[in-house]
Amino acid sequence: MNKQEYMNCAEEELLHTYNRFPVVLERGEGVYLYDTDGKKYLDFAAGIAVSAFGYGKKEYNDALKAQIDKVIHTSNLYYNTPVIEAAKKALAASGMDRIFFTNSGTEAIEGAMKAAKKYAYTRDGHAGHEIIAMNHAFHGRSLGALSITGTRHYQEPFEPLIPGVRFAEYNDLDSVKKQITEKTCAIFLETVQGEGGIYPAEKEFIEGIRKICDEHDILMVTDEIQCGMGRTGKMFAWQHYDVKPDIMTCAKAFGCGVPVGAFLMTEKAAEKSLVPGDHGTTYGGNPLVGAAVSTVFDLMEKENILEHVQEVAPYLEHALDALVEKYEFVSARRGLGLMQGLVLNVPVGKAAAKALEEGLIIITAGSDVLRFVPPLIIEKSHVDEMAEKLDKVFAQIEA
Structure with missing residues (x-):
C-alpha cells in the first residue's frame, strides 16, 4: 500500500480518537524518523517524550531481543x-x-x-x-x-x-x-x-x-x-x-x-x-x-545522559530565545532542560503542520504552545538544524 492507502485504511478501521498528521512513519535511526515514502524527519517530539535514546539503539534493542528469547x-x-x-x-x-x-x-x-x-x-x-x-x-x-x-x-x-x-x-x-x-x-x-x-x-x-x-x-x-x-x-x-x-x-x-x-x-x-x-x-x-x-x-x-542534557539544554534555550526575538508572534519561551515551549500568538497546530512539511517533528501543548521534547541524545548540530527549519516555518507564517 502507498501512504494514502495506509491512512485511508486507518481511518476506516481505527477508532477516531486522534487527529493524526498526514504521515505514515515506518522506521527510525538516531534522532531521525522516516516515512513510507522515504522522507526524513528530524524528531523533536520523541514520541511525546518517550524515546530518550532516539531510534535503533543497539544495546536497548539487543536487551529486548534477548529477553524475548527467554x-x-x-x-x-x-x-x-x-x-x-x-x-x-x-x-x-x-x-x-x-x-x-x-x-x-x-x-x-x-x-x-x-x-x-x-x-x-x-x-x-x-x-x-x-x-x-x-x-x-x-x-x-x-x-x-x-x-x-x-x-x-x-x-x-x-x-x-x-x-x-x-x-x-x-x-x-x-x-x-x-x-x-x-x-x-x-x-x-x-x-x-x-x-x-x-x-x-x-x-x-x-x-x-x-x-x-x-x-x-x-x-x-x-x-x-x-x-x-x-x-x-x-x-x-x-x-x-x-x-x-x-x-x-x-x-x-x-x-x-x-x-x-x-x-x-x-x-x-x-x-x-x-x-x-x-x-x-x-x-x-x-x-x-x-x-x-x-x-x-x-x-x-x-552515556552520561544527565550531563549531556545539562550541556545541550542551554544551547536549545538560546536557539529558541533567538526566535522569540526575531518574530513578534512568538511571545515567550519557558521550560526546564530539554522540555521547552514557545508561546505563539498564531494557531500552533498550523505551525506544527508546516514544520512537518519542512521535515521537522514538533508537537503542541495547551492552546498556544509549541512543545520541544526531543530525544535526550540530541547534539548542538541537531538544535541548529531544528532552528533553521523552524525559522523557515515562522517566515512563512509571518509572510
Missing part, C-alpha cells in the same frame, strides 16, 4: 529477575523505597491515588478523603486520572467523575492552602506542567507544598511521567528543588517505548497504604518491560 510474561504470582533488577536501579536513582510497575503513566496515577487514599484510611480509620490537584494539570484519560486533570473540556463528557477533588492554581501556594481541609489526603502536581503549557514549578511553591504536607501528615505526589528520566537535567525534576515527594509517578522514557510506568513511594507511605488485595496488574512489571527499564537506567549512566 520469557516475556509470567504474571505477578511469581518473581522475575529483570523487574527486580529494574526496581533496584529505579529506587537507587530516585531515593525512594518501594515501587509498583504499571502498564502506563495513567495507571501509575491511578495507583498513586489509591495509595494516598489508603494511607489516609489507615491513618484515620475511615474513608471519605479528598485530593488537591492543580488547574491546567494533565494526569491521564482514565476516569480517576481525569478527576485530577484540571482542564474542564477533558472532563465534561465523562462526568460524574471521582468526588472529593479540589483544584488550586499552579505556582500559587496561597490557593493551595485555601483548599486544605481535615479530609485532605494528598496534593498532586506535575513538577513541570506538560500538556498545560510547559510550566516548571517555582522553588517557593514546591517547597511550600512539602511543608504543608509535613504539617498536616498528607502525601505530596509528584507526576514525573513526562518531565522525569533525565529530561530536565536531573533524573527526576523534583531533584532540582531539594525536596522529596512521598509518592512519584513515572512512565514515558522510563521504558523508552515499551508500555511501562510505575509509582514509587517512601517507606512511610508504603507501610500505611497498599497491601495484598488492594491493587494489582496482570502485565505490569513483566520480564520484557523489566529488561527495558533496567537497560534504560544502565544506558543513562553509561
Whole structure:
C-alpha cells in the first residue's frame, strides 16, 4: 500500500480518537524518523517524550531481543529477575523505597491515588478523603486520572467523575492552602506542567507544598511521567528543588517505548497504604518491560545522559530565545532542560503542520504552545538544524 492507502485504511478501521498528521512513519535511526515514502524527519517530539535514546539503539534493542528469547510474561504470582533488577536501579536513582510497575503513566496515577487514599484510611480509620490537584494539570484519560486533570473540556463528557477533588492554581501556594481541609489526603502536581503549557514549578511553591504536607501528615505526589528520566537535567525534576515527594509517578522514557510506568513511594507511605488485595496488574512489571527499564537506567549512566542534557539544554534555550526575538508572534519561551515551549500568538497546530512539511517533528501543548521534547541524545548540530527549519516555518507564517 502507498501512504494514502495506509491512512485511508486507518481511518476506516481505527477508532477516531486522534487527529493524526498526514504521515505514515515506518522506521527510525538516531534522532531521525522516516516515512513510507522515504522522507526524513528530524524528531523533536520523541514520541511525546518517550524515546530518550532516539531510534535503533543497539544495546536497548539487543536487551529486548534477548529477553524475548527467554520469557516475556509470567504474571505477578511469581518473581522475575529483570523487574527486580529494574526496581533496584529505579529506587537507587530516585531515593525512594518501594515501587509498583504499571502498564502506563495513567495507571501509575491511578495507583498513586489509591495509595494516598489508603494511607489516609489507615491513618484515620475511615474513608471519605479528598485530593488537591492543580488547574491546567494533565494526569491521564482514565476516569480517576481525569478527576485530577484540571482542564474542564477533558472532563465534561465523562462526568460524574471521582468526588472529593479540589483544584488550586499552579505556582500559587496561597490557593493551595485555601483548599486544605481535615479530609485532605494528598496534593498532586506535575513538577513541570506538560500538556498545560510547559510550566516548571517555582522553588517557593514546591517547597511550600512539602511543608504543608509535613504539617498536616498528607502525601505530596509528584507526576514525573513526562518531565522525569533525565529530561530536565536531573533524573527526576523534583531533584532540582531539594525536596522529596512521598509518592512519584513515572512512565514515558522510563521504558523508552515499551508500555511501562510505575509509582514509587517512601517507606512511610508504603507501610500505611497498599497491601495484598488492594491493587494489582496482570502485565505490569513483566520480564520484557523489566529488561527495558533496567537497560534504560544502565544506558543513562553509561552515556552520561544527565550531563549531556545539562550541556545541550542551554544551547536549545538560546536557539529558541533567538526566535522569540526575531518574530513578534512568538511571545515567550519557558521550560526546564530539554522540555521547552514557545508561546505563539498564531494557531500552533498550523505551525506544527508546516514544520512537518519542512521535515521537522514538533508537537503542541495547551492552546498556544509549541512543545520541544526531543530525544535526550540530541547534539548542538541537531538544535541548529531544528532552528533553521523552524525559522523557515515562522517566515512563512509571518509572510
